[in-house]
Amino acid sequence: xxxxxxxxxxxxxxxxxKKRPILLNCVRAFIIGGLxxxxxxxxxFFYMFYFDFTEQTVGDPTVATxxxxxxxxxxxxxYDKWAQFAGAGTAVPVTGFGNAVISAAMEHRSEGFVQGVxxxxxxxxxxxxxxxxxxxxxxxxxxxSLIQLGVI
Amino acid sequence: MVFLWAxxxxxxxxxxxxLIMDLFNKTPGFTLSLLVVAGAVLDGFGLYxxxxxxxxxxxxxxxTSFGNSLVHGALQEAEKSGFIGVATGxxxxxxxxxxxxxxxxxxxxxxxxxKG
Numbered sequence: 521x522x523x524x525x526x527x528x529x530x531x532x533x534x535x536x537x538k539k540r541p542i543l544l545n546c547v548r549a550f551i552i553g554g555l556x557x558x559x560x561x562x563x564x565f566f567y568m569f570y571f572d573f574t575e576q577t578v579g580d581p582t583v584a585t586x587x588x589x590x591x592x593x594x595x596x597x598x599y600d601k602w603a604q605f606a607g608a609g610t611a612v613p614v615t616g617f618g619n620a621v622i623s624a625a626m627e628h629r630s631e632g633f634v635q636g637v638x639x640x641x642x643x644x645x646x647x648x649x650x651x652x653x654x655x656x657x658x659x660x661x662x663x664x665s666l667i668q669l670g671v672i
Numbered sequence: 673m674v675f676l677w678a679x680x681x682x683x684x685x686x687x688x689x690x691l692i693m694d695l696f697n698k699t700p701g702f703t704l705s706l707l708v709v710a711g712a713v714l715d716g717f718g719l720y721x722x723x724x725x726x727x728x729x730x731x732x733x734x735x736t737s738f739g740n741s742l743v744h745g746a747l748q749e750a751e752k753s754g755f756i757g758v759a760t761g762x763x764x765x766x767x768x769x770x771x772x773x774x775x776x777x778x779x780x781x782x783x784x785x786x787k788g
Contacts, residue, residue, distance in 0.1 A: 542694045546687050553686025553734070554679035560729030561678040575725060579732035579741070580768035586733065587769070591776040595784035608689035611700045612707060613682070613733045618773050625777035626784055637781045641774070647701050648735065649770070652708035653762060656742035659716035660758045663743075664750040 545607050552602070552609030560586055560613070587618035594622045620644040674728045681723070681730030704735050711736030715743040741765040 563585050564578045573581065593599040599619050603610045610616055624643045628636035642649065666672050685707070692703045714720045720740040723731040731737060742762055749761020763770070 540694050546690050549690035550683040550687045554683030557678045557682025557730045557733045558675050560733035561675050564729050583769045584772035587772045587776050591780045595780050609686045612686045612689040621773040622777040622780045625781040629781045648704045651705040652739050652742050655709040655712045659712050659743050660746035
């Protein structure tokens with residue numbers, strides 16, 4: 521009995537669910553995400569021109585600068601507005617990672633700095649770090665084994 | 673010219689993320705995790721570095737570069753000290769993304785009051 525209720529409910533829910541405008545979402549994500557990368561490229565050129573960075577190392581200061589800008593935009597509530605419009609366009613660049621950490625930190629401030637900010641900072645971004653580190657560990661382990669065994 | 677490639681490559685990575693979210697009904701957290709793993713795998717095959725040379729910030733700004741630099745740090749250290757290096761060197765290259773996220777999150781929490 522409960523099962524049929526559930527089925528009926530999910531049928532009803534899918535019937536009234538809004539269709540996602542996939543094509544429009546993709547165009548938005550492409551343009552906004554591309555623009556964020558263009559801004560990053562501008563920052564990269566700045567660091568390569570005025571400081572001693574190469575094309576391979578300039579990623580680090582660029583990422584840090586972008587996250588700093590994200591902090592300001594998140595603090596003034598601008599980033600979340602853009603994120604609603606751009607979807608993955610603002611989520612996939614590192615600014616999205618920064619936004620996840622920063623907004624979680626700000627949101628839980630009222631619970632105090634240890635129990636709130638400290639405990640919740642990586643609530644959203646934690647899985648990115650976990651899977652990134654774990655997969656990197658496995659891959660580096662495999663590659664190092666292959667190198668040590670003389671396969672590659 | 674690099675700007676154009678940065679736009680196209682960065683935009684394409686975001687488009688792939690949007691497709692994962694829309695077609696498979698996944699949360700942004702799942703999508704980002706998947707992209708990080710993809711970046712790590714690509715660097716395992718030595719394909720990510722050429723992409724950075726080619727597209728610049730188009731490859732370093734999307735979250736996939738996070739997986740790339742984790743593998744990169746681990747492999748760099750592994751060259752020096754073998755298997756132990758895989759664990760100890762992991763954050764050597766990545767540190768800027770995580771440390772700046774932590775530092776600016778703390779500053780943000782100090783400066784800004786939450787809304788609502």
